[in-house]
Amino acid sequence: MASPMFLLMPQWQGSPSSRAMQLAEGADALREDLPKSALTEIAVPLEAGDAMGTPVARLSSLLRAREAARTALEPILVEGRPPIIVGGDCASSLPGIEAAVRTTGKLAVLWFDAHADLQHPSTSPSGAASGMTLRHALGEGSPDLLAEPALDPGALTLVGTRALDPEEVIDLERLEIDIVRATVSSPAAAASTDAAGAGTDAAGASASTDALHRAILDRISGADGLYIHIDLDVLDPSEFSSVHAPEPFGLSIAALTGAIRAAVAAVPLAGAAICEFAPADAHRAAEDLPTVLRILAALTSGSRAAEASDTGASE
Incomplete structure (x- = not known):
């Protein structure tokens, strides 16, 4: 598999948060740690934009950013390199999903997100595009x-999703979309669960990690390529706090990175996005940035393994 390209897309206009600009600050923190030779920066409008008479907030700026991303993706796809979009709200994932659907025969999509992002514009409480991405x-x-x-709903699996609107529950059933629950939580979340009488010991956590991997691998089996969307709020807030909408009882960092590594070892990566890195300040950015880099390393582990295999075969 060809090495990935990173697209830094500091889109904040799709976020419902009053602190949406923190996403651009998160993208700035990421920039220094991305390889310059494999980095493309997407021009995102500075202004908020307007709804253009629709229920979607800031739509004009979202459309400009999406078109810029589509243009940047074209040469990357011609080279056969999987694009990884980083630094924006969840709506920044949409151009990458489109590209993966267009260029992959049988595509599987893993949606790591505390939320389903299935809101409809006509009923969305915020009008924010992030909540409508799927x-x-x-x-x-x-x-x-x-x-x-x-995207074919049959290609889609939600992982770690635990905060659903009533309408989203109906749509998940209508579209027959599976959810793999966050069966592995952080130690702090497990401790709080223990207090309720339903905790797990280390052996139980290991077993549930294995179960998580098996469930994911079962759903992507037979695919030609894999798209992975990661909203960082899929993580438990006791381990990662640089998000706008934290939800308790999420995945541990180890569970998330392990699941990603298992998935990309089984199916070639066709594209990915890491969204919603929103550190509150420079101290928090420095504290949580290593986690984002660990996730990036997990996403690219399949290409590194393939390169190592090719090198060994040629010797």
């Missing part, structure tokens, strides 16, 4: 943001 990827929602081509 809806648009599946070809439903605002005509301006519909994925081209749309």
Whole structure:
């Protein structure tokens, strides 16, 4: 598998948070640790933008950023390199999903996210595009943001999703989309669960980690390529706090990176996105940045293994 390209896309206009600009600050923190030879920066408008008469907030800026990402993706796809989009809100993942659907025969999508992102523009409480990302990827929602081509819901698996709106529950059932629950939580989350009488010991955590991997591998088996979306709020907030919408009882860092490594070892990476890195200040950015880099390392572990195998075969 060819080595990935990193697309730094500091899009904040899709976020519902009043602190959305922290996403741009998170992207700035990431920039220094991304390899310059494999880095493309996506021009995101500085202004908030407007809804253009639709229910989608800041739509005009979102459309400009999406078009810039589509343009940047084209030469990367011609080279056959998997693109990894980093530094933005969840809606920044949409161009990458489109590209993976277009260029991959049988695609599997793993959606690591505390939220389903299946809100419809007509009923979204915030009008924020981040909460509608999967809806648009599946070809439903605002005509301006519909994925081209749309993702088949049968290709999709949600992982670690635990905060759902009632309408999203209905849509998950309608579309027959599976959720792999966050069966492995951080030590702190496990301790709080223990207090309720339903905790697990180290052996139990190991067993549930294995179960998580098996569940994921079962769902992506037979795919030609894999797209991985990671909203960092899939992590338990006791281990990672640089997000706008933390939800308790998430995945541990080790469980997330282990699951990603297992997945990319089984199926070639077609693309990925790491979203919602929103450190509150420089101290928090320095504290949580290593976790984001560990996730990036897990995503690229498949390409490094393939390169090592190719080198060994040629000797």
